[in-house]
Amino acid sequence: KNEVEQSPQNLTAQEGEFITINCSYSVGISALHWLQQHPGGGIVSLFMLSSGKKKHGRLIATINIQEKHSSLHITASHPRDSAVYICAVPQGGSEKLVFGKGTKLTVNP
């Protein structure tokens, strides 16, 4: 079974700071998902990546397949970035995703 660990669990930052959220998993995967969940429940897919790095606006996601580790970076953080960030990986050959518990980010003005 693939185990997903995220760190930190909670993160508070000042507006403008560079943010890093980490995700480690235990079993080799084909792709990893980074998701954002705002209060109220809605989940938005940020990235799906299988190697290297992807960038979208102020968000950057990297993955190291050999080390089974991924990071999500937010540059020039803003209060609207406050949300829970979740990483998810496939469970073996199954269609199911295994989710981390999430990192709650609060960006203060």
Next chain:
Amino acid sequence: DTGVSQNPRHKITKRGQNVTFRCDPISEHNRLYWYRQTLGQGPEFLTYFQNEAQLEKSRLLSDRFSAERPKGSFSTLEIQRTEQGDSAMYLCASSLMRNTGELFFGEGSRLTVL
């Protein structure tokens, strides 16, 4: 709007009642997933459909839970004889490809069992 739609958004029910949630995926997406999320936890997989076929079902899904996707379009998740432990957010997602495909989530249906 062509996003994933779920309803009702909120449902409060008494223990022992049956509830049904509906999910309308993005129209061209052939894969549909149901997840359950409790407070402070990440979502947990419940079941998924490829078109109208239910191809995988979690052991979390007891006999009181049933999901359907007639005609491979919308899906329903029914919980019979609800228990307080069923209180959670029920999330639906759809995708076009295998598990390497991007997932699109609905806003979720929050169930409170009194």
